[in-house]
Amino acid sequence: MYGYILKRLLLVVPTLFGAALLVFTLLRLIPGDICELRMAGTGGYFDEDAIQTCREEMGTNQPMLGQFLSFIWGLMRFDFGISMWTGQPIVSEIALRFELSLQVAIMATIVAILVAVPLGTISAVKQNTWIDYVVRCISIAGIAMPSFWLGILIILGLLVTTQHLFGTPWMPPIAYKPIWEDPVHNLSMLIWPAVATGYRYSAVATRMTRSALLEVLREDYVRTARAKGLWENVIIWRHALKNAMLPVITVIGIEFAFLIGGLVVTEQVFNLNGLGKLFVESVVNNDYTMTQALVMLVVMVFILVNFLVDICYAWLDPRIRYS
Amino acid sequence: MRSIRLKAVCAVLAGIAVGVSAAGPAEAATPKQGGNLQFVVPAEPPSYDGHRETTFAMIHPIRPFYSLLIRVNPENPSSTTDFVCDLCEGKVEAPTDGGKVYTFKIRKNVKFHSGDNLTAHDVVATYQKIIFPPKGIVSARKAYYTMVESVTAPDDYTVVFKLKYPSGAFIPALAVPFNFIYQKSVLDKDMHWYEKNINGTGAFRFKEREAGAVIRGVRNTDFFVKGRPYLDSFDAIFAKKESLRVQAIRGNRAAIEFRGFPPKSRDDLVKALGNDVTVQTSDWNCVLITTVNHKRKPFDDVRARRALTLAVDRWGGSKYLSKIAIVKTVGGIAFPGHELAATKQELEQLAGYWPDIKKSRAEAKRLLKEAGVDLSKTYYFNNRAVDQPYKIVGTWLIDQWRQVGLKFEQHVEQTGPFYDQLRNKKEYDVSIDFNCQSVVNPIVDVSKYLSDDRSGSQYGQYKDREVDALFDKMNQSGDPKEQRVLMREMEKLTLDTHANAFITLWWNRIIPHRSYVKGWKISPSHYLNQSLDNVWLDK
Numbered sequence: 041m042y043g044y045i046l047k048r049l050l051l052v053v054p055t056l057f058g059a060a061l062l063v064f065t066l067l068r069l070i071p072g073d074i075c076e077l078r079m080a081g082t083g084g085y086f087d088e089d090a091i092q093t094c095r096e097e098m099g100t101n102q103p104m105l106g107q108f109l110s111f112i113w114g115l116m117r118f119d120f121g122i123s124m125w126t127g128q129p130i131v132s133e134i135a136l137r138f139e140l141s142l143q144v145a146i147m148a149t150i151v152a153i154l155v156a157v158p159l160g161t162i163s164a165v166k167q168n169t170w171i172d173y174v175v176r177c178i179s180i181a182g183i184a185m186p187s188f189w190l191g192i193l194i195i196l197g198l199l200v201t202t203q204h205l206f207g208t209p210w211m212p213p214i215a216y217k218p219i220w221e222d223p224v225h226n227l228s229m230l231i232w233p234a235v236a237t238g239y240r241y242s243a244v245a246t247r248m249t250r251s252a253l254l255e256v257l258r259e260d261y262v263r264t265a266r267a268k269g270l271w272e273n274v275i276i277w278r279h280a281l282k283n284a285m286l287p288v289i290t291v292i293g294i295e296f297a298f299l300i301g302g303l304v305v306t307e308q309v310f311n312l313n314g315l316g317k318l319f320v321e322s323v324v325n326n327d328y329t330m331t332q333a334l335v336m337l338v339v340m341v342f343i344l345v346n347f348l349v350d351i352c353y354a355w356l357d358p359r360i361r362y363s
Numbered sequence: 364m365r366s367i368r369l370k371a372v373c374a375v376l377a378g379i380a381v382g383v384s385a386a387g388p389a390e391a392a393t394p395k396q397g398g399n400l401q402f403v404v405p406a407e408p409p410s411y412d413g414h415r416e417t418t419f420a421m422i423h424p425i426r427p428f429y430s431l432l433i434r435v436n437p438e439n440p441s442s443t444t445d446f447v448c449d450l451c452e453g454k455v456e457a458p459t460d461g462g463k464v465y466t467f468k469i470r471k472n473v474k475f476h477s478g479d480n481l482t483a484h485d486v487v488a489t490y491q492k493i494i495f496p497p498k499g500i501v502s503a504r505k506a507y508y509t510m511v512e513s514v515t516a517p518d519d520y521t522v523v524f525k526l527k528y529p530s531g532a533f534i535p536a537l538a539v540p541f542n543f544i545y546q547k548s549v550l551d552k553d554m555h556w557y558e559k560n561i562n563g564t565g566a567f568r569f570k571e572r573e574a575g576a577v578i579r580g581v582r583n584t585d586f587f588v589k590g591r592p593y594l595d596s597f598d599a600i601f602a603k604k605e606s607l608r609v610q611a612i613r614g615n616r617a618a619i620e621f622r623g624f625p626p627k628s629r630d631d632l633v634k635a636l637g638n639d640v641t642v643q644t645s646d647w648n649c650v651l652i653t654t655v656n657h658k659r660k661p662f663d664d665v666r667a668r669r670a671l672t673l674a675v676d677r678w679g680g681s682k683y684l685s686k687i688a689i690v691k692t693v694g695g696i697a698f699p700g701h702e703l704a705a706t707k708q709e710l711e712q713l714a715g716y717w718p719d720i721k722k723s724r725a726e727a728k729r730l731l732k733e734a735g736v737d738l739s740k741t742y743y744f745n746n747r748a749v750d751q752p753y754k755i756v757g758t759w760l761i762d763q764w765r766q767v768g769l770k771f772e773q774h775v776e777q778t779g780p781f782y783d784q785l786r787n788k789k790e791y792d793v794s795i796d797f798n799c800q801s802v803v804n805p806i807v808d809v810s811k812y813l814s815d816d817r818s819g820s821q822y823g824q825y826k827d828r829e830v831d832a833l834f835d836k837m838n839q840s841g842d843p844k845e846q847r848v849l850m851r852e853m854e855k856l857t858l859d860t861h862a863n864a865f866i867t868l869w870w871n872r873i874i875p876h877r878s879y880v881k882g883w884k885i886s887p888s889h890y891l892n893q894s895l896d897n898v899w900l901d902k
Contacts, residue, residue, distance in 0.1 A: 071788075072779020078409055079503060080782050080820070082417045083649060083799030085810065086503045088819040090415070093501045125409050126574065127558055133574045192606070199614055199635075209635065211614030214403075214607065215577050215600050308604045311611075313576040317603070321407075321575075326779050 048350075052343055056336065060115060063335040064108050067328050074098060074124050074326040098124050100328075111332060120333035125325045130333045134315070138300075138337075140216055141314040143226075144233055145299035149292065151238025152245050156288070159242075160249025161281060167254060175246065182243025188305035191236040195309070198232075214311040233310045237303060241295050248291045252284035259283075285356055293349035301338040394882060398900035400597040403608045403617040407575055407601045410558040413541040414493050415501040419889045422540055423621050424578040424599030426893040428476070429543035429563035430587075432467060432486055432522070433534070435802060437897050440886030441645060443701045443803035446538050449894075450486065450564065450587075451522075455534065462529025462841045465537075469520045473587045475546050476561075476568045483516035488547035490514045490524075492554065500554050506819070507536040507807055510838075529841040535804035540890050566592035566896035576601060586896070593882070593899035605751075612640070612877060618900075619876035622889045623647065625689050625751050632875045641878045643885035647689070647870035648698050649799035651756050652811070654785070654864055657825040659792050666734035668862035671793065672715035673727035674767040679720065680759060681868055688752040691871035695854045696812060697805035699869055700887060702843065703850045704805070714859040727767040736769070744771040745794035747781040756867050757795055785822050796822060796864075801890035805850065806838055812857045812864060825863050830856050 075094035079086040095101045099110075114121055120130035163175035195211055202210035212229050219226040256262065257280055265275045304316040315334065322330040406420035413421060413429065433455050436445040446455050451467040458465045473481040494511050496502035510530040515523050526533060543563060549556050561569040564587065567580035581596045600617060602608050609628045611617040613635050624632075632640050653671065661667040677693045685691040695713065697704040710716040717723040731738065746757040754775060761771045771793065776784060785794050798820075800808045810818055813834055814826040830853055837849040857863050874885055882897040 070779065071783035072777075073783070076782050076786060077779055079417055080786065081778050082419070083797035084417045084503075085506065085800065085807065085820060086417055087506045090501045090503050090505075093499060096499070097501070126407070127410050128574060136574050136576075195607075195610055199610060203635070209614050211610055211616055214602060214611050214616045215401075215598065216573070309607065311600075311602045311604070311607050313573070313601075318575060321603075324777060324779070325409075 048347055052340075055343060056115070056339060057112075059335060059339040060112060060332070061108075063332050064111060067326075067331055068104065070323075070326065072326050074100065074328070077326055100124075111329075115336065120336075121329050123322075123327055123330045125322070125327040125330065130330055133318070133330065134333060134337060137313055137315045137318050139218065140230075140312060141300050141303070141316070143219065144230055144237070144303065144312065144314065145296055147230060147234035148238040148241055148299055149296050151234055152242035152295070153292065155238070155242035156245030156249055157281075160246040160288075161253060161276065163246065163250045164253035164257065165276060175250075179243040179246040179250075182239050183247075185240065186305075187237045187240045187303075188309045190239060191233060191306050191309040194232050194236055212310065216313055229310070230312075233303070233306055233312060236310075237299060237306055241299070244295065245288055245291055248288050249284065252287050253280060256280045256284040282356060286353060289349055289352050289356070293345045293352075297338075297342045297345040300341045301334065392881065392901065394593045394897075394899040395901060396593050396899070397595050398593075398902060400594050400619075400880070400895065400898060400900065401617045402597065402599060403602045403611050403620045404599050405601075405603060405605070405608065405620070405622055408578075411561050412555075412558040413543040414489075414496075415503055415558070416541065417503050419622060422890050422893050424580075425561070426540055426543075427565050427567040427580050427592075427597065427895040428561050428569050429565040430473070430894075431538065431540065431542050432490075432544065433538050434540070434894070435538055435886060435891050437884070437892050437894065440884050440892040441700070443698065443887065446534055450481065450544055458526075458529070463526045465524040465526070465533070467522045467524075469522060470587055471520060473564050474585045475564055476583065476585075477546065479546060479548070481544070481546075481564050482519045483522045484519070485547045486522045486544055487514050487516045488550050489542070489545045490522075492545070492550060493542060497554065504536075504539060504541065506810075507532070507539065507804075528839045530806075530838060531841060531843065531846060532804055532806040532838060535802045536807060538802050540801055540893065566894060567594075567597065570596070588896065592896040594895065597895060612875065615877065618880045619874065619883070621874065621893060623689060623870075623872040623874060626686055626873065629873050629875045636877075639878050640875050641880075642873065642875045644874070645872045645885045645887050646692050646698070646700050647872040648801070648803050648808075648888045649797070649870040650694070651690070651752065651867045651870075652796040652798055652864055653760065653867060654794045654796040654821075654823045655862075656789060656792055656794070657823050657863075658789070661734055661736045662792055664734045664736075665862050666730040667736050669714050669859070670727040670730040670734070670736070670767060671764065671769070672858065672862060672865045673717075673723045673730070674769070675715055675760065675763045675865070675867075676720040676723075677716060677868060678718065680763075684752075684755065684759060684868060685871060688755040689870050689873065690752045690756060690868040692869040694869045695866060696809050696857055697850055697854070698800075698803045698808065698887065701803050701805050703847050705851065705854060709851065713855065714862065715865060724767050731767060731769070738768045738770070741770045741772050742792040743790065744773045745781065745784050745791035746773050746775050747795060747797075748775045748777050752870065753795055760867065789822070789824065794822070799870075799888075801888045803887055806846065809850070809853065810834065812853070821864075823864055825861075827856065827861055827863055830861070830863070 075091045079091050123130050123133055159175050163172045166172050199209040199211050212232050213225055217225045262275060262280055265279055301315045301319055303314060304320050307314045307317040319334050404420055404423045408421035408425060409416060411425050431449045432451055433446050434449045436447045439445045448455060450470055452470050469483045475481060491514060493502050494505055494508040496505060510526045510528055510533055511524060512527045513525045545557055546562055566583055566586045568583045570579040570581045572578045578599045582592055608620050613632060629642055655662045655668050657663055681691055681693050692699045695705040695710055711718055747753045757773055761773055764771055784791055798811050811820055814831050815821045815824055817831055833849050833853040837846050840846050879901045881901050882899050886892045
């Protein structure tokens, strides 16, 4: 096991280097220049000298190799530098957003698990009954419906319903406060995006739970358990479900990692100051340093989550050993 | 169904009427102290330094922390010529020495938020940085001040600007809202300090910034205008998505957005909130320009360029586009509300503004034929991936040109690639371009239409020395009547005779806000009147 962990850790280095090279190259292929954007993008008059001065300040007029080496050297020291757009340290800019994105991802995952595991199990146990059909409809609708669209519906629904019921429209807060500062404010802001994304997330997990459980329920050991006269609930919850969880955990892990930086549109719909929004703004603003740092962060999150999923496999199925 | 629609339309119109009329009497009420103003801002400022930035996203949250030497009159911001003292005392005095010397007396009771007193030396250091920036310092608008020879402080409370020649463009340039007054001792230590820090003399003190989320300010109890500001504090909340900003006002998470909404959003808010929303509207000192690439055939031929403008029905476009987009006013190169702008009669003499569109398009077709333009070819139209109003106006233009037989393919790009195409690659035949200014200062604003080796922001790749000469003459004339005559000549050459570039429609600024927001008056620019010292909440 320790050998496996060491091997996985060593693999992180070339993975990160490959990601760094890729993101550095791709960003430079996007047409546009951060200094032109800052000066010309607003349509006002500006001095052409200001663009040159800005390029010198940002270092975008330096040779590519020099810029890349400086990026890699910073990466090796965990120093991402400063954002080219805001001039603020990248670590502090990301830390602030990471907290929010992590909370939404955790909340959405909780919503998804709470919905997906029971529904998927019931759907499998009651296969081809009306309950199964209803659950399948709900989960297919969740996959088909983009979470940002559901988010828009939630906001509009809240505005219209509260105006109708109480006379004044209400919508979730649009400025974030940490949960330890103001839990009510925090939860009344984040519960809605968690529900909107958690629904889609749960739909995928529900279908995966159902199909994995159906497969397990046809296994010989389940038949043996039934022949032994074990209670059906014990067979399902203790023996079948645990073994059916391997693919479900993979899905949950991948989705969780995706939620950390991938809630691009949903974050804008709810005005969440998360990593997804920062990602888009950095790309649109040609903020190379910030985009590079964000890509590296997401790569690291994916590596970590995959690693934890692999460890979970061993815990769930003692037959799996990574030696 | 029809009656429901009719009722909805009536409700919207009634709401607008109520909203607009509500603004009048409320202004006469006695301002109330206290409260927190929450407003939404569509973007986040890149830095805090007004001298280097060009975006309203910096002005809206940061301007309340600073004062200017002079400013557009906050009680009369729709006027294009009404300037009042901010840090100077009394009125904005007329120049002396044949229009070449401007003297300002500085207030004596002004303190920076750091606690230090403001003197004339701070004002001089600020303008030295703006007009004569040292190497390595970005000053986006230093070209506004080419007429300035020197800025000096003969004593602690007097500032003197000496000009090389009299210029009507100087006072409006001085009132540009980006010209925050900084502290000399701070600039002496570090010219970049103000990019990441705030220390002004404005009505509010900086409280905190949450990156990407909000900037908060609190009342400056030492503000030099006694009794101001009325508000205790403000929160500038960043919200990129327009629909969210609209819903934020509807759900009372924000009271106002100072940039502007399209007509549909106004109607939705009025319909939902009725008397709780007030709508203010104004002509907007922003315009989309049609930039023609003079280096690409067939548009190197003036006849082909004239055909492009003759094909466009601006009068009809104004009527219909103003219902769905933030464009409305038909105008020439100068802002329509200004005394240097063309009247309707004057405009109707120019190609592309004729009242008879059939005649205009017939002439366009004749010119295209005469110039031998290949009508079977599809031409490249470069546009920016922004709905309001770029894509709407772009789509409208393509249809207008189609009506004289010209086919264009619209290439919609994100801002970075769009400007890369416009400024660097230049592989387009025609492109949308944008001119958006703060203080209405037509003499400076029309520099966009000078030769490309003079303008810096003219991307059509043409040189027109006749236009340059007229501009220089106008810039150095102190007589508004003469300026107006020269402006007409420059306009005629630019839009008609040489057909260098074209104006589409001037923008229309629509601000629907919560009716409890009082004291704020709309101006022709989203950069102006944002000090918030006169804003109060009637809750």
